[in-house]
Amino acid sequence: MAGIVVVFDFDLTILDVDSDNWVIDECGATELFESLLPTTPWNSLMDRMMRDIHSKGRTIEDIGECLKRAPLDPHIIEAIKSAHALGCDLRVVSDANRFFIETILKHHGFLDCFSEINTNPSYVDEEGRLRILPFHDDDATKPSHGCSLCPPNMCKGAIIERIRSSLVDEGKKKVQFIYVGDGKGDYCPSLKLSEADCVMPRKNYAAWDLITGNMDLIKAKVHEWRDGEDLQRVLLQLIHRSERLKIIMDCKHQTSSSHEALPQALPVPH
Ligand SMILES: [Mg+2]
Ligand SMILES: [Zn+2]
Numbered sequence: 001m002a003g004i005v006v007v008f009d010f011d012l013t014i015l016d017v018d019s020d021n022w023v024i025d026e027c028g029a030t031e032l033f034e035s036l037l038p039t040t041p042w043n044s045l046m047d048r049m050m051r052d053i054h055s056k057g058r059t060i061e062d063i064g065e066c067l068k069r070a071p072l073d074p075h076i077i078e079a080i081k082s083a084h085a086l087g088c089d090l091r092v093v094s095d096a097n098r099f100f101i102e103t104i105l106k107h108h109g110f111l112d113c114f115s116e117i118n119t120n121p122s123y124v125d126e127e128g129r130l131r132i133l134p135f136h137d138d139d140a141t142k143p144s145h146g147c148s149l150c151p152p153n154m155c156k157g158a159i160i161e162r163i164r165s166s167l168v169d170e171g172k173k174k175v176q177f178i179y180v181g182d183g184k185g186d187y188c189p190s191l192k193l194s195e196a197d198c199v200m201p202r203k204n205y206a207a208w209d210l211i212t213g214n215m216d217l218i219k220a221k222v223h224e225w226r227d228g229e230d231l232q233r234v235l236l237q238l239i240h241r242s243e244r245l246k247i248i249m250d251c252k253h254q255t256s257s258s259h260e261a262l263p264q265a266l267p268v269p270h
Pocket of ligand 1: 010
């Protein structure tokens with residue numbers, strides 16, 4: 001289905017849990033994490049926690065194995081594979097990091113379904129420790145995106161605007177976005193969507209609370225979902241509906257242009 005871009009948040013949307021919390025808990029680092037959280041931005045804290053986990057003798061392979069055990073609903077994999085098979089352009093926009101996301105998507109065999117992963121960069125340094133950097137290339141005191149809704153390291157709304165303008169540059173002006181997410185960080189991109197787009201907030205999670213708290217601010221159509229099975233049903237319905245609508249519009253266009261092609265009625269002589 002050309003013309004539909006489905007953008008997925010990762011934690012608690014594709015994955016059943018939050019990957020950062022999962023790794024911290026599985027590596028027994030919850031106490032330190034919680035003690036530093038009130039004073040350290042999340043993104044820098046994750047980098048700091050990787051240092052602690054590494055110093056305790058956990059290798060990058062250990063973290064990889066831990067990520068592979070994180071629960072992921074098979075309905076989500078089916079939904080994503082179906083949307084990809086229908087020709088949708090699928091992208092991830094996440095405040096986790098590249099190593100976590102790619103490890104999990106590769107493990108479950110659907111990394112190739114995505115055309116792009118927008119997330120915090122990560123790399124393994126010479127000591128074998130995972131380093132996690134901010135998505136927006138700036139320090140925490142001077143957020144480069146200038147958005148008051150989002151954390152300094154990442155504004156998902158700015159990413160949506162960048163995707164839209166890059167598609168326009170490619171000549172794809174009539175693109176419909178379907179944005180799927182759960183968290184507070186998914187509210188800003190929801191505000192950037194247009195009337196033609198859809199937003200799928202996870203029911204009773206932070207993004208849903210913010211969106212349903214003032215529907216006047218949201219231009220996109222809102223379709224909530226509760227779990228993986230629900231996400232699969234709602235997403236595929238939206239894609240099929242959009243496909244039917246496109247066929248109807250194409251038919252109308254063809255009918256009206258064929259009318260235009262008809263010869264003009266001859267004027268009746270007086
Ligand atoms: Mg999330
Ligand atoms: Zn923002």
